[in-house]
Amino acid sequence: MTSPVRLALLGCGTVGGEVVRLLHEQSADLAARIGAPLEIAGIAVRRLGRDRGDLPVDPALFTTDALGLIKRDDVDVVVEVVGGIEPARGWLVEALRAGKSVVTANKALLAEDGGALHDAAAEGGADLYYEAAVAGAIPLLRPLRESLHGDRITRVTGIVNGTTNFILSAMDATGAGFAEALEEATELGYAEADPTADVEGFDAAAKAAILASLAFHTRVGAADVHREGITEVTAADVASARAMGCTIKLLCIAARGVDAAGGETVNVRVHPAMIPRTHPLASVGDAFNAVFVEAEAAGQLMFYGRGAGGAPTASAVLGDVVAVARNRLAGVRAASESAYADLPVRPMGxxxxxxxxxxxxxxxxxxxxxxxxxxxxxxxxxxxxxxxxxxxxxxxxxxxxxxxxxxxxxxxxxxxxxxxxxxxxxxxxxxxxxxxxxxxxx
Amino acid sequence: MTSPVRLALLGCGTVGGEVVRLLHEQSADLAARIGAPLEIAGIAVRRLGRDRGDLPVDPALFTTDALGLIKRDDVDVVVEVVGGIEPARGWLVEALRAGKSVVTANKALLAEDGGALHDAAAEGGADLYYEAAVAGAIPLLRPLRESLHGDRITRVTGIVNGTTNFILSAMDATGAGFAEALEEATELGYAEADPTADVEGFDAAAKAAILASLAFHTRVGAADVHREGITEVTAADVASARAMGCTIKLLCIAARGVDAAGGETVNVRVHPAMIPRTHPLASVGDAFNAVFVEAEAAGQLMFYGRGAGGAPTASAVLGDVVAVARNRLAGVRAASESAYADLPVRPMGxxxxxxxxxxxxxxxxxxxxxxxxxxxxxxxxxxxxxxxxxxxxxxxxxxxxxxxxxxxxxxxxxxxxxxxxxxxxxxxxxxxxxxxxxxxxx
CATH class of the missing domain: 3.30.70.260 (ACT domain)
Incomplete structure (x- = not known):
């Protein structure tokens, strides 16, 4: 068999641990699908010696020197599941420029400075994949950036944040107010101790930027996204929606528009909205995610699944790893960023x-x-x-x-x-x- | 700009006409996405001189000599939307062996003899894409064959035939019997004059074979699929289902199993079944399609959209055309058939x-x-x-x-x-x- 494709794993928390576990459990299948075995060259973590349960991996693989690991000659693919802007940005730019393929789940970085990553990928002739960054395990980015490339997407409407969907679903089901529903979500582990990124819509806004970029072949950043969270949604709002045959969801919306001169524009936003209970997105409950896509020829499409969690996110990461590993063996690079349309992003007003x-x-x-x-x-x-x-x-x-x-x-x-x-x-x-x-x- | 990628279009009916229209309308976008313009080298039809409305294409491109068109040196990609086993099989095998990429919507041929096409593709080093063959515009095959390659799919459950879904939805909504609902479907154009392929489950069985092959990395043909249609479903059955909080759908199911010796097996079948009204597939109404996928790490996923119709099918065809055109320009070939698992397909019993x-x-x-x-x-x-x-x-x-x-x-x-x-x-x-x-x- 061909010599192995070697991975540097940056981060070993919930998602990273699942990646390690799946690499171990499915090594034979993965090798057959790729045409070469996958091997972990090293795992960069913040602290050595932390108890990592019974992770099926040689403890000698752990290191605190992420950059050193990335630069090693025997590393082909860098998998980043650390999150946050820095130091992740520096690491990934370094890896891509050196021609190493990158698989990342880092939505914040992609929304903040995806351009820098795409530019580095082009410079190094490397692959940049990030299916796990939006809607966890739902295969969504690849359909957007490949399957629908023969069509014209007009609008993307998504429920892309599980925490807020859980809260709004609970408010709808029980008539509870926001504070009460948030408390329940926190108790059940659906909301973090500091829920700001979720309930204020920052997380959804980052994903909206990524989706809009792919759907409209235009660089859209987090700063381009109009953002409203769900903290102001009241029980009275939910009751009003119910009286209209509607439910309230936190939606991310990326839509084509037309400016006064007739030129094409894009608007990207995150805010709570009423949708009819008969709409396919209305029945997306609990912490599930779903993205509704409208395209001129294809019509209405919907993608549904788990948006978060260690195993679902690791599934998306590994799907990307298989793709970039295959590309490396074939000596090719996937289609790079498509930003040719460069449509103006217009403000919410x-x-x-x-x-x-x-x-x-x-x-x-x-x-x-x-x-x-x-x-x-x-x-x-x-x-x-x-x-x-x-x-x-x-x-x-x-x-x-x-x-x-x-x-x-x-x-x-x-x-x-x-x-x-x-x-x-x-x-x-x-x-x-x-x-x-x-x-x-x- | 790079020299054009030239297409031979085989068939110019509802889907073929839409392909021509979309190629014309979106030529600038397609060229930008591919990096080269797409050009139609010729269109093979059964009869010349048929009125083709206002199709935006040079009439001189039409020919009745499909094989001659395929063999032309200036043809890079062959798009087949004729359907049926022969002569399509001969044409596509010829094209693939000659190293020309093939995009086809031909589910019957893929289910009957997909192996011959995959073998010819491997022989000629050519791409074989067929997103349009299952569930029309829904990006489904690419997620199965790429995004979920880092995961282990355990079960695929789909509503993949719009005609039968329309009939069963009508029976559920109105209490009508099968014959009455079929009559309505025929009047509204959802069922063909001879509805056998749909109502007896042949169409769904072909799609089930294709889905199972991709999900389980195993060659599954139409003959391997247990098939029951919906002609025996009665109003009493629908009422029984309703009493149980269920609805009846014609499902295609591909599931992993275990034989007596503990070895892995696959079972693939099409039959009507009761599902709870709370199941995501239950609310898939009218002629819509949806496919529910269960994977070990990803959990539950669903893909929803239009399964048929000229424009949705053409959207899927063009998505594939963009992919194969890009591959040609990059001088590469996509991942070929993955049938390494070769699991035994066990009978329905x-x-x-x-x-x-x-x-x-x-x-x-x-x-x-x-x-x-x-x-x-x-x-x-x-x-x-x-x-x-x-x-x-x-x-x-x-x-x-x-x-x-x-x-x-x-x-x-x-x-x-x-x-x-x-x-x-x-x-x-x-x-x-x-x-x-x-x-x-x-």
């Missing part, structure tokens, strides 16, 4: 969205006319209005409270936001009880 | 399945004991029994009819079938009203 707005209003004649006038002034057209009494059932008595639920047609997000701001100033509006974007064709 | 059996029985003491005895004699253990009266609500009067609904645990299919056969011979069993396999963890 220009994105076309729809709003669902619930208002507590004074129940007297003329209220709807006044409210509708505000929408009209901002050029926002109204799709549906539902008037009900907030407390009692429809005896419109002067001075009582009533509820007004309005769903708009699509309009620039800035116009919608300005509409809500003006609504808050009206005397007849006692409070704006819920404002949510609406997606998925309500 | 040995597959582990579960049955749901509804019986009309004489309502008298001892009936359950007698029925349970039959299951026990065949070593089939019973998971649940529900006794109800068939007509009235539970006044067990001697001589009246009662209904007995039994769901088994898993057992070899042969034992389950033999159990049902013996049940039919019992005096106390007036009729076996419904027998259905159960999948998806009821």
């Amino acid at each position: 220009e994105a076309l969205t729809r709003y669902h707005v619930s208002l507590d209003v004074t129940d007297r004649p003329g209220v709807l006319a006044a409210v509708a006038g505000v929408f009209a002034r901002h050029d926002v057209s109204i799709a549906t209005v539902r008037q009900g009494s907030a407390g009692d059932a429809g005896t419109p008595g002067r001075g009582a409270d009533a509820e007004l639920v309005i769903v708009t047609h699509v309009a620039p997000d800035a116009a919608l936001a300005a509409t809500v701001t003006e609504l808050r100033t009206l005397d007849i509006v006692r409070s704006v009880t819920s404002v949510l974007r609406v997606e998925g064709g309500v | 040995e597959a582990l399945t579960r049955y749901h059996v509804s019986l009309d029985v004489t309502d008298r003491p001892g009936v359950l004991a007698a029925v349970a005895g039959v299951f026990a004699r065949h070593d089939v253990s019973i998971a649940t029994v529900r006794q109800g009266s068939a007509g009235d609500a539970g006044t067990p009067g001697r001589g009246a009819d009662a209904e007995l609904v039994i769901v088994t645990h898993v057992a070899p299919d042969a034992a389950l079938a033999a159990t049902v056969t013996e049940l039919r011979t019992l005096d106390i069993v007036r009729s076996v009203t419904s027998v259905l396999r159960v999948e998806g963890g009821v």
Whole structure:
């Protein structure tokens, strides 16, 4: 058999440990699929001597010198599962420039500075694979960057953060508020002690940037992504959504648009939104992930699976390892970054969205006319209005409270936001009880 | 720019016409993604002079001499969308042996004699891609043959035939019988004039063979697939399923098993089955397709989208065209067939399945004991029994009819079938009203 393909593993936590375990358990299968055995040349960790359970690996392979390991002549492929920007960036740039293939699960780095990695890969003639960076085990990046290359993707809508999906699913199921649902998620291990990256949408935003880059052949970074988390989502919002036949999900959305001059643009954003319960994404529960892709010829596609966890992430890492190992044996390099389209990324204010707005209003004649006038002034057209009494059932008595639920047609997000701001100033509006974007064709 | 990659298109029906249209509309994007323009060298059709609408292509490109076109020196890639075994097999073997890359949507040929194509591809050092052959536009084969190569797939369960899914969805929604639902499907263009290939499961069986080959690194042909269609599914079956919180789908299932000696085996089958309404496949309605994949590390994955139609199929074909064109420019060949595992394909009788059996029985003491005895004699253990009266609500009067609904645990299919056969011979069993396999963890 051919001489082995040798891996440097950077990081040996939950995912790294699973990678080691799978490499060991499936070594015969992997060798058959690649045409050569895989061997671990070394494992870089922060601290030696830590108890690593019964990891099936020679303890002599551990080192704290990651850079030294990467530079060794007998290392062909570098697998990075450390995360974070530095020192990972320096390591991977070094490896790629030296012509070593890189497999990484580092979404933050890819979203922050993917360009640097792609440039280094081009310079060194090396492969850069990162299936595990988005939606864990779901084979998603390869379909986007290969299978759909004969088509034109118009929109990607994803549930790509398991923690927030667990929280929102719990709020939907039990009527709990955000704080209570977060507490449950923390207890069950679905949320970290500091849940900021998840609940404020940073994690989803990094993934949105990666997805948008692949879907639209355009470099999109984390800074290009409009980001809103779920901490402001209330039990009242969830109830409003339910009354509309909807559920609330934290969505990452990357969509093509058109600017005033008719030129193509891209908008990328992460925010909670109502989607109809009949939408395929609505039934994605617990900590599962799913990504809904719309393409001109292919129509609607959805990819569903586990977005996190040691074994699922390790599965994605190893799929990439098999691919880059095969490429090395064949003496070839996979298609490199495709960023030829270079579409302008437009700010959130220009994105076309729809709003669902619930208002507590004074129940007297003329209220709807006044409210509708505000929408009209901002050029926002109204799709549906539902008037009900907030407390009692429809005896419109002067001075009582009533509820007004309005769903708009699509309009620039800035116009919608300005509409809500003006609504808050009206005397007849006692409070704006819920404002949510609406997606998925309500 | 590099000199063009030239395509021979074999067939110009619904899918072929869409391929031509997409090649024309997206030529700039495709050229940018490939690094060279794509050009149509010729289009082989059965009859010249047929009205092809406003297809954006030079009429001089049409020819009836497919083999002559394939052999031309200026043809790099052969795209086959004719279907059927011959003459397609001869054409593609010729092309592959001559080192020309082949993209085909021909599931029947791949299932009948995929080995001949893979062998010819290896001989000629050419690429053989066929994403469009299974589940139309859903990127499925590439994930199976690449993304999940670091994992161990244990089971693939798919809804891969749109016609039968439309019919079963209609039966579930309206309570209609098979004949009525088929008539509706025919009227709406979801079923062909001769629906045999769809309703008898031949189409799904071909796709099952292709999926099993990829999932288990083993050559599986159409003849290896146990096949049952949906023509025997009755409105009573659908009602029984509904009572169990289930729906009926025509599933293709490829599963790992273990033989008596502990060796690994594969079982591949197509048949209608009850699945719980909470299963991700249950909500796949109308003519949509979806494939549910279970892998040891990745866990549960699902791929969903349109399984047929000109544009979705053409999208998959073009995705493959981009891949093979890139490979040609890079002077490389994709990973070839992976059939190293060569697992034995075992017959249906040995597959582990579960049955749901509804019986009309004489309502008298001892009936359950007698029925349970039959299951026990065949070593089939019973998971649940529900006794109800068939007509009235539970006044067990001697001589009246009662209904007995039994769901088994898993057992070899042969034992389950033999159990049902013996049940039919019992005096106390007036009729076996419904027998259905159960999948998806009821």
